[in-house]
Amino acid sequence: MLKKLSSIWKSYKYRFVPWIAFNLNNRSVRRVEKAGEDKIIPGHSLLEQLRALTSALHIVHTQGSSAPQLSLAYQLALEVMEETYGFHVYRAPSCVGGTGVVVTTYRGCSVAVKQGQLVALYPGALYLPVQPIFIQSINNPFIFRCIDGVLVDGNDKRISKSLFKSCVNRDRVGYFPIADTTWLTDHPTNPLNIGQYVNNQSTGHPSNVAYQELTLEPGDIPLQERQYLPNMWYSPSQGMPVADVPLRTVALVATRDILKGEELFSNYFTVIY
Template sequence: MLRKFGTLWKSYKYRFVPWLAFNFHKRSVRSVKDRGVDKIIPECVLLDQLRALTSALLQAQTWALPTIQCHHQLSYHLALQLFLQVMEETYGFHVYRAPSSLGGLGVLATTDRSCHVAVQQGQLVALYPGTIYLPVQPIFFQSINNPFIFRCIDGIMVDGNDKRISKALFKSCSSRDRVGPFPIADTSWLTDCLVNPLNVGQYVNNQSLDITGHSSNVAYQEMTIHPGDVPLEERQYLPNLWYSPPEALPVMDLPLRIVGLVATRNIQKGEELLSDYFTIIY
């Protein structure tokens, strides 16, 4: 029991802000070759991969979702299958939350194709959802008993918890930042029916060689979405927004931090996604 707790704590402590505050002198951010650089693939490639799915989701919602919503009792199941099918047709695979080999929930990759490899190296496989906090903004209470806080290289933090105060804050910020009829961010990741299947990155577990015997197969890559990179109508599929944006600027004129998880090698059909919180990129 103590051994299991120790394994869980080793993974959790790097996302627990009070522990980070008292251990600032230790390695508390991911280690990369050059400071501020964690590029596994070029940013333009990552953006193209992301846009391919968001545009496909928009088209599918425009044409198919009104029909699905007419089937009241089946709407949840049909909508979920639609979104997974869009990802499968766009990327050749899809990801989903499922019981993890480490206990609790994890993220698995699979494909409907008759092949062993589901994901090719260099492919975007997930996004880390949540509210974005600058280093000077308050996040202490949100961090208590919260294993889903991701710390970026520059100290920016993303709170990917889909429960309690974190959930309420994200929904509140989403309502605040709405632009006319367009949502500014995806809130479906707070539910069991994700509109964008990529938005499960907070459930990707850290590698644990002593338990699974498997090394990491994905790594985090941070990227800044600049105004105009993603059309307004497709922003509803991105799972991030700012906790407190500057009042002087419209939200659509602000850059947006996103954190993608990119495959560092080919991933087999049915394989669990495993990351390394301190991946060194060469």
């Protein structure tokens, strides 16, 4: 029992504000001087990389005569990511315990990911600082805090799962869903949408990716391709069509070249000066 509680605490403490306040010298802190200064690569480059994959996924999926089973769609998505980026990522048992994210490639080369490459997205419902998230946050190690206080609930279980699906169904625009809900399953139609499972760096496992926030303006990603993005506002601006509201997403970007078979590690929490 104590071992299980210790394991839960090790994961949860990076979202527990009092613990963060007493551990500001911890090397795993994501330090950001001010909003907009967390960029590993220029925002337009990150958008281009993201757009390349969402476009490729949409082309392949619309070419099919009928919707494939989720597991088959996932395998197809991995192949599309491999063709677009030269590698793909997937969830696997972590070398530090629990679940992690591993990068690989079908190619024979040892280097799978180049520095500056988008490798994952942090999925989940988006909450403004004034919006209620207390119930969802209980025993939830998947809440990410953005620089401006926006919270991303990346939990794919329990109430968080139900709320996300409800928000997507609420704001559906025509034929196309406004966000991806398959990240809540084991077979996401966009393989990038597993960033919440990237583990925190630790002794012997330094970070090889970093978080970079990106605000997508209307039109940055075509409406029909929003179904491959894993984020959705919990409560968008009143009176404004959801398609016209800027969308926050959090990317994980490689800070160095990453070898085939390597697990991804990053920094969990943010301190802003």
